[in-house]
Amino acid sequence: MKVGFIGLGTMGLPMVKNILAAGFDTYVVSRSRPPIDEAVAHGAKEAESPKELIEQVDIVLTCLPLPQTVVDVYEGDNGLVAGATEGKIVIDHSTVSPELNKQVSTSLAAKGASFLDAPVSGGPMGAKAGTLTIMCGGDHDTFTHAYEVLNVIGDYVVHVGQTGNGSVIKLINNMLVGVHTAALSEAYVMGEKAGVNPAVLYDIIKKSSGFSKSMDWSVDAILDRQFEQRFSVKLLHKDMNLALDLAKGLDIPVQVATLAEEMVSKAKKEHSDEDVSAVIRPLEEKTGVVVKRWKDE
Template structure:
């Protein structure tokens, strides 16, 4: 099977490597030379445009940052849809919104091409390890045809329901990240101000009912003062806004998520390109507190 891939970022590049390693003839498109050169070094083949890519393969995967970037790649005379034809499949791993999924589904169907929204969770570490969670929204008959390919980089692959449902679950997950990261920022700043070693607090809470997986993501980064972006505050802000937009459509009040969103937006003003663990930094500044790892001599 010939696979195309567009979106060679921190998630996409390792996913391409896994596809090549799994034996798939893999083709790529990117506006940036660096990612293309890396993908070609893995064994992928470059194509000129999304349309050229679509025409050359059986299945295309996209992993793009925003709804507008989906339209840019899919639409137009050189877009994916222009090169689509009957029997092909498009899988979108982006975190966007159900309305964008529905647009892509209908545009693909007009060409006889199946569409799957398949957001991913697990971060760059999961992409590197090939252990991503992949939540799929698609027609029921399409799912069996994509599972074996997705196993190249995923270890939990599930059909959530019809098109848009995979994206809905991903937005639910990411709006919780905003709440969890905001709450743990308060937790560990409070520990520091109370004179408790935050590393010990983390160790205890990890074994207790207050633990969330967001702590595993964030606390070591905070303690080591390493805020290099694995998943940036900018992207989380985008995802929470998409979730709130969906909530408005459903007439669903999200008071806690709104509060978390305000904390994320505040952190974005200064630290948007840093990792979501940097959501703690405005609170540290407001309280004149730095949460960091203590030396053994301080214990």
């Protein structure tokens, strides 16, 4: 199959490199010049627009930061829908609402094309290693046809039911990331102020019942005060709001997640482009406590 990829960000570019390394003829489109040049240097071909890209390939993967970016790429005279024809497969790895997934799927189906919502988890490290978890909603036959490509970028690729189900699972996952990150921020600040070495606190909790993978993600960033983004506070905030909207539409009260969203929102005001581990910083500023690696370690 010829593969197209749109969105060469911190996730998309390493995903494209893995697709190229697997031998697929690959076309790319992205808003920024440097990642296009890097992809081309690894063997990709550049298309001028989403419409031109889908006309050249059998399957298109998109990995975009915001719902509006998805709308921009899929709709319009130069969008994917405009160029879609019978038999094309389009897969969106973006984190958006299931309603947007269904809207896109309907538009593509009118052109004879198939769609999967396939959000990913695993961060930039998983994207580079080709070990992403990929949750795919949509027609099972489409999933089967796309599996050859998806298996290159993920090591746990699962069909999860109807269109939109992949996004439901991803939004619940990221809602939990927000909850866990907010809670562990309180835990680290509490331990530090009580006189506990935060590295020891982490080590003990990792071997105990209170552990979550969010602690692995954040521990070195917090202790070394290195908050360069891997997954930014502003994107976590976007995802949590999508999850809260989903819960509201289902008439499900999510009180803990709502409180966590408030903490993420506070962090976004001053630390929007920093890593999600920076959710701890407003609480540190409020309490006068800085959680960092102890000198005698």
